[in-house]
Amino acid sequence: MQPPTAHPYMANSVPAIQREMLDSIGVRDIEELFVQIPADHRLARPLDLPPALSEHELRRHLVETLSKNSTTEDNLSFLGAGIWQHHVPAAVDEIVRRNEWLTSIYGVPSSDHGLYQSWFEFCSQLGELLNLDLVGMPVRSWGTAAGHALRMAARLTGRNEVAVVRAIDPERLSIIRNYCEPPEMADHIVVHLINYDPATGLVDLDQLRATVGAQTAAVYFEVPSYLGLIDHQAAEIAAIARAAGAETIVGVDPISLGVLSAPSDYGADIVVGTIQPLGIHLHAGGGVGGFIATRDEPRYAGEYPTLFISIAETIKPGEYGFGRALLHQSSYALREKGKDWIGHSVYMWAVAATAYMAMMGPQGFAEIGEIIVQRAHHAARRLGELEGITITFPSGFFKEFVVNFDDAGKSVSEINDALRAEGIFGGHDLSSDFPELGQSALYCVSEVHTHSDIERLAGALQKVISQ
Amino acid sequence: MNAILKQYQAPVWNEPVIMEMGYPGRRGVLFAPAEPEIRQQVGDVSALIPSKLRRQDRPALPEMTEPEVLYHYLRLSQQTLGMMGISLFGTCTMKYNPQINEQMAWRPEITELHPLQHEDTMQGALEIVHEMDLMLRELSGMDQFVFQAGGGSEAAYTNCAVTRAYHASKGELEQRDEIIVTIQSHPCNPATAAAAGFKVVTLMLDENGYPSLDALKAAVSNRTAALMVTNPDDMGVYNPEMKEWVRIVHEAGGLAFYDAANFNATMSKLRPREIGFDACMFMLHKTFGAPKSGVGGPATGAYGCSAELVPFLPSPLVVRDEGRYRLDADRPQSVGKIREFLGNVQVVLKAYAWTRAMGADGIAQASDISVLANNYMEKGLLAIRGVTRSHPEATTPRMEMTRYSFQTLKEETGVDTHDVQNRMSDFGMDPLWQSHEPWLVPEPFTPEAGETYGKEALDQWIAVIRRISEEAYSNPELVKTSPHNQAVHRLKPGATDDPESRAMTWRAFQKKRLRQARSGTDQMRAVVD
Numbered sequence: 003m004q005p006p007t008a009h010p011y012m013a014n015s016v017p018a019i020q021r022e023m024l025d026s027i028g029v030r031d032i033e034e035l036f037v038q039i040p041a042d043h044r045l046a047r048p049l050d051l052p053p054a055l056s057e058h059e060l061r062r063h064l065v066e067t068l069s070k071n072s073t074t075e076d077n078l079s080f081l082g083a084g085i086w087q088h089h090v091p092a093a094v095d096e097i098v099r100r101n102e103w104l105t106s107i108y109g110v111p112s113s114d115h116g117l118y119q120s121w122f123e124f125c126s127q128l129g130e131l132l133n134l135d136l137v138g139m140p141v142r143s144w145g146t147a148a149g150h151a152l153r154m155a156a157r158l159t160g161r162n163e164v165a166v167v168r169a170i171d172p173e174r175l176s177i178i179r180n181y182c183e184p185p186e187m188a189d190h191i192v193v194h195l196i197n198y199d200p201a202t203g204l205v206d207l208d209q210l211r212a213t214v215g216a217q218t219a220a221v222y223f224e225v226p227s228y229l230g231l232i233d234h235q236a237a238e239i240a241a242i243a244r245a246a247g248a249e250t251i252v253g254v255d256p257i258s259l260g261v262l263s264a265p266s267d268y269g270a271d272i273v274v275g276t277i278q279p280l281g282i283h284l285h286a287g288g289g290v291g292g293f294i295a296t297r298d299e300p301r302y303a304g305e306y307p308t309l310f311i312s313i314a315e316t317i318k319p320g321e322y323g324f325g326r327a328l329l330h331q332s333s334y335a336l337r338e339k340g341k342d343w344i345g346h347s348v349y350m351w352a353v354a355a356t357a358y359m360a361m362m363g364p365q366g367f368a369e370i371g372e373i374i375v376q377r378a379h380h381a382a383r384r385l386g387e388l389e390g391i392t393i394t395f396p397s398g399f400f401k402e403f404v405v406n407f408d409d410a411g412k413s414v415s416e417i418n419d420a421l422r423a424e425g426i427f428g429g430h431d432l433s434s435d436f437p438e439l440g441q442s443a444l445y446c447v448s449e450v451h452t453h454s455d456i457e458r459l460a461g462a463l464q465k466v467i468s469q
Numbered sequence: 470m471n472a473i474l475k476q477y478q479a480p481v482w483n484e485p486v487i488m489e490m491g492y493p494g495r496r497g498v499l500f501a502p503a504e505p506e507i508r509q510q511v512g513d514v515s516a517l518i519p520s521k522l523r524r525q526d527r528p529a530l531p532e533m534t535e536p537e538v539l540y541h542y543l544r545l546s547q548q549t550l551g552m553m554g555i556s557l558f559g560t561c562t563m564k565y566n567p568q569i570n571e572q573m574a575w576r577p578e579i580t581e582l583h584p585l586q587h588e589d590t591m592q593g594a595l596e597i598v599h600e601m602d603l604m605l606r607e608l609s610g611m612d613q614f615v616f617q618a619g620g621g622s623e624a625a626y627t628n629c630a631v632t633r634a635y636h637a638s639k640g641e642l643e644q645r646d647e648i649i650v651t652i653q654s655h656p657c658n659p660a661t662a663a664a665a666g667f668k669v670v671t672l673m674l675d676e677n678g679y680p681s682l683d684a685l686k687a688a689v690s691n692r693t694a695a696l697m698v699t700n701p702d703d704m705g706v707y708n709p710e711m712k713e714w715v716r717i718v719h720e721a722g723g724l725a726f727y728d729a730a731n732f733n734a735t736m737s738k739l740r741p742r743e744i745g746f747d748a749c750m751f752m753l754h755k756t757f758g759a760p761k762s763g764v765g766g767p768a769t770g771a772y773g774c775s776a777e778l779v780p781f782l783p784s785p786l787v788v789r790d791e792g793r794y795r796l797d798a799d800r801p802q803s804v805g806k807i808r809e810f811l812g813n814v815q816v817v818l819k820a821y822a823w824t825r826a827m828g829a830d831g832i833a834q835a836s837d838i839s840v841l842a843n844n845y846m847e848k849g850l851l852a853i854r855g856v857t858r859s860h861p862e863a864t865t866p867r868m869e870m871t872r873y874s875f876q877t878l879k880e881e882t883g884v885d886t887h888d889v890q891n892r893m894s895d896f897g898m899d900p901l902w903q904s905h906e907p908w909l910v911p912e913p914f915t916p917e918a919g920e921t922y923g924k925e926a927l928d929q930w931i932a933v934i935r936r937i938s939e940e941a942y943s944n945p946e947l948v949k950t951s952p953h954n955q956a957v958h959r960l961k962p963g964a965t966d967d968p969e970s971r972a973m974t975w976r977a978f979q980k981k982r983l984r985q986a987r988s989g990t991d992q993m994r995a996v997v998d
Contacts, residue, residue, distance in 0.1 A: 009827070009834065011564070011565045011567060011758075011827070011831075011920070011921065012834065012835060012838060012920045012921065013921065013922055013925075013926070014841070014842060014920065014923055014924060019923070019924050020838070020841060023841055023845040024841065027845055027847075029844070032837045032840070035840045035844055035866045035868075036738060036840065036868075037865050038706070038865050038868060039738060039739060040709045042712070043709070043711070043743075043744055044738060044739055045737065045739050045743065048829055048833070049607060049608065049737050049832065049833065050607055051604055051607055051824070051829040051832070052828075054825065054828025054829075054830065054831055055826060055828075057569050057826070060569060060822055060825055060826055061569060063825070064573045065573075065576075067593045068576055068578035068579065068593045069593065070592040070593035070596065071578040071579070071582055071591055071592065071593040071594055072590040073577055073581040073582050073590075074581045074583050074586075077590075079583060079586075081583045081585050081586065084585075084809055085583065085809070085810065087583070089498075089500070093497075093535050093539045095575070097542040099571065099575065100542075101551065101553075101566075102546040102547065102549040102550070102551045102553060103546055103549045103762060104551070104571075104760045104762055105553075105556075105566055105760055105761070105762075106549055106550070106551035106552070106761070106762065107551075107556055107561050107563060107761055107764060107899065108763040108765075109550055109899050110890055110894060110959070111957070111959070112894060112952045112955040112958060112959055113479075113550045113894035113899065113900055113955060114548075114549045114551070115479075115545075115957050116484075116544070116547065116549040116956065117545070117549040117551075119484065119545050119548075120545050121763075122974075123486060123487045123975075126486070126487075126488055126976065127488070127530055128974075129974035129975070129977070130488075130528040130529045130976065131528045131530070133526075133528075134974075135972075135973075135974050135976050135980070136973055136974065136977065142619040142620070142766075143619070143808050143809045144809070145806065145808065145809050146623075153664075174806075174809065176805035176806035177805075177806045177807065177808065177809070179805065180804060180805060180806070180807065183633075183665065184633055184637060186642040187633070187646075187665075187666030187667075188646070190666070225522065232519055232522050233519075233522075234519030236521070236522060237521060259528065261514070261518060261523065261524055262522050262523070263521075263523065263525070264524070268521070268522070283580035284581060284582055284584070285579060285582070285814060286579055286583075286584055286591070286811065286814035286815065287584030287809065287810030287812070287813075288810075288813035288816060290808070290809050290810065298974075298977045310965075310971075310973045312964070312965035312971040312973055313972050314960045314961060314964035315961050315964055316957050316958040316959060316961065317958050317961055318958045321957055321958060322486075323958070323959075323960050325964075327965040327966055328965075328966060328971075330966070333657065334656055334905070335656075335906050336660075336906070337659040337660055337669075337671075337906065338659035338669040338671075339663075340656070340660050342660070342664045343622050343625075343657055343660035343661050343664055344622065344657075345621055345623065345657050345764075346620025346621060346622065346623075346761070346764060346765065346766040346767075346770075347620065347765060348619065348765070348767045349762055349766060350760075350763075350766065350767060351767065352765070353542070357539075357542050359530060360487050360533055360538045361497030361535060361538050362498060363491070363530050364527040364528050364529070364530050364532070365496065366498055366499075366500075367528060369500055370500055372514045373501075373503055375517050375518060376503040377507060379511045379517050380507040380510050380511050383511070397517065398517070398518070419587075422587060422589075422590070427583070427586060427587075427590075430585050449500050453503075453506060453507055
């Protein structure tokens with residue numbers, strides 16, 4: 003049975019054109035084309051789905067449903083913990099939404115030349131921020147980047163243990179544990195967690211030295227750390243790893259790299275991180291994206307699970323194009339013998355990030371880094387003045403810091419409920435993942451937070467705590 | 470089937486690499502400095518950053534204005550064919566990405582939503598995720614879906630993680646270390662199985678186009694953890710013995726996973742759970758109308774399973790309690806996280822919007838049209854000189870795809886499938902897709918007509934292949950040196966892989982170009998000397 007009218011998304015939903023096509027191939031009924039499927043595989047009834055909607059009905063329905071959300075734009079938000087609020091220039095949104103590359107399936111280097119070039123420019127600009135020559139196309143998130151990097155290190159060294167900092171996003175750690183495989187598997191990678199010094203929040207070097215040894219494939223730490231801190235021992239950590247013949251893997255937030263050293267400059271071999279701060283909205287968590295970068299050495303290049311884009315000469319002298327590189331080592335080419343696996347990632351976010359980095363330039367990154375560090379430290383000091391609040395690690399952080407409420411006599415959950423009633427999203431509750439930090443929350447302050455925002459937060463917190 | 474070919478010329482902007490653009494001192498975006506009271510309070514920035522980690526150098530990024538950046542990327546977007554031409558890229562189910570879906574997904578109620586917000590402030594987003602879950606349950610017969618995977622491969626990996634947790638819960642993981650696939654399972658199935666720590670057993674096809682039951686019986690044992698299979702496969706061949714396959718795998722104690730990559734052919738016609746599968750995945754960026762962005766994503770591999778496997782799914786799950794939606798993360802047997810947060814919620818929204826716009830009738834019709842369109846194209850394509858098809862002796866109609874070969878064309882003219890691919894783009898046509906590895910059919914190509922394009926567009930596609938075949942027989946050099954009407958020419962063979970020339974960043978390129986220039990000079994000196 004045909005629906006009475008053709009569907010706007012389907013050019014061949016006109017019955018007469020279907021008849022033309024059927025006649026042309028000598029088939030009476032479309033059903034005859036499904037003879038490969040045995041009758042007992044077939045669904046015996048029509049699908050039971052909600053009624054189809056016209057575009058206007060759909061719009062009304064979605065607008066109404068979405069209005070039940072209350073966003074970081076409607077509220078004053080201090081949430082970070084893996085995805086952060088930064089300003090996204092309008093030009094970046096215009097670029098990333100273009101139908102041409104939104105709908106592309108990648109063609110060949112000449113037919114999708116513009117998309118390939120934008121991807122190469124993403125890798126090139128990120129390479130400048132990282133001071134690294136080999137940058138892969140994005141992977142799906144920071145956590146998956148870290149997981150792949152640890153597996154790369156295990157293959158590179160032939161070892162099966164890694165040291166990972168305890169002050170890490172629990173979501174990221176969970177992904178890493180999946181990537182390192184359960185103990186029952188033959189290639190299981192043992193994850194040793196390295197504590198942080200409770201006084202400073204920085205990596206416990208004694209424990210690191212005691213843990214790292216002949217079986218260590220990699221040491222993984224982050225700058226800034228999950229708790230926001232800039233660990234000044236970074237070069238020493240890398241030296242400990244190198245002395246043991248292990249790879250140093252550093253996770254980094256690239257928006258910090260206008261003011262913080264590139265990890266390769268303090269000894270990182272493999273650098274991973276997020277690309278979300280580079281011009282990508284939150285998208286309810288759908289804004290995350292990750293990267294992997296190293297020195298341009300065949301030893302590393304040969305272990306990447308990512309897609310690479312290389313600049314290359316075309317057959318016309320003096321002309322350059324861009325094409326996929328080292329595809330032959332991927333799972334597309336080698337199936338189970340490939341390097342981990344490849345597939346859909348977040349390449350549209352590479353387009354957003356390349357536009358963002360170009361708009362920022364060196365001065366933009368330097369300034370945003372300074373502004374964030376200033377605003378975050380000011381906010382921490384301002385909150386630290388309040389009765390009942392302690393800033394656990396009061397200095398030397400980037401955009402996030404730990405706010406402790408133990409002396410307030412209220413849980414983070416209670417405080418955040420009360421803040422929400424004031425139109426404020428308090429920091430992410432750390433109390434269940436980091437019980438040793440007591441009733442603490444991770445507050446994020448970036449370039450978007452003004453002096454008056456912090457005053458508003460301080461006023462609300464004072465009220466909540468004194469109630 | 471007689472279409473007149475359009476003249477086409479891609480925009481040629483000769484756009485420099487952005488690293489060569491700009492002028493020192495130009496700015497693309499400004500930020501308000503911290504207020505005086507803040508600067509006064511916190512003092513010098515350099516005192517706030519440990520000296521050992523303060524950046525000393527300036528990253529060599531371009532310095533450009535906002536319009537310079539905007540128009541550079543708009544020019545590049547114009548040099549991207551995408552679906553502006555006709556794209557029938559097989560296995561990827563090219564279909565229209567409705568604008569209303571983009572418009573809704575880019576509303577601030579989604580773009581500015583933080584995934585760690587309190588559930589009370591995310592009820593709209595959670596409702597959409599839950600309603601999409603319910604619709605996929607109806608389409609599949611499964612009991613629960615999760616959307617954490619950022620693509621099909623990651624959903625396949627999710628399946629491997631769930632498989633590990635399931636067998637571990639029974640104390641059998643160490644013993645059950647094998648996953649069975651077929652040579653026609655998408656590469657992500659064996660690849661994720663291996664990355665999850667399993668040994669991969671690959672079944673080859675017999676003359677029917679799918680592996681024999683005997684091959685499967687020989688492969689299963691008490692080491693079998695799971696079967697991962699696509700049906701119909703990428704040649705449009707449906708394995709009618711699949712119920713028996715699932716029974717055999719279950720009898721051996723393994724799980725059966727259905728990679729529904731090719732669901733366009735079978736949606737509304739069958740439900741994976743009723744065939745017996747324990748789990749399946751749907752590609753929301755293929756079958757359900759969300760964009761692919763250059764096999765790039767953000768995408769979503771929606772993973773669904775039977776009640777028995779639900780405890781092992783990644784966390785959190787979106788659940789509905791008395792009219793309110795909440796995130797359930799208190800699930801002790803869960804595999805935890807495959808990727809951070811809830812997945813690409815904006816992609817779920819787009820797929821939800823597509824499904825609501827289609828409705829049950831629309832979905833059934835899309836499947837009908839896809840299979841009709843493929844069979845319609847098959848008649849036109851097989852009439853072209855130099856084109857043959859896999860399993861030529863099979864008499865039943867293929868489903869939504871057919872695997873063809875240019876082997877005859879290559880033998881007779883020297884023009885191969887890669888040449889045809891390039892030449893297609895000279896007609897404003899998105900290049901054909903060949904085949905996943907390994908190429909079971911030599912010089913393969915695999916169009917998938919789908920439901921979006923009209924008969925006229927399909928006729929155009931066929932006409933382009935016919936024209937290229939004629940050119941191959943009359944003037945093969947024209948095809949072998951194509952494209953001629955594109956933004957750039959084809960790349961020098963091997964240039965992107967040779968360690969001496971490949972450069973994945975501008976800084977690597979500068980170094981290698983300099984090195985090559987130097988060695989060129991050295992060689993010249995050597996000649997002079």
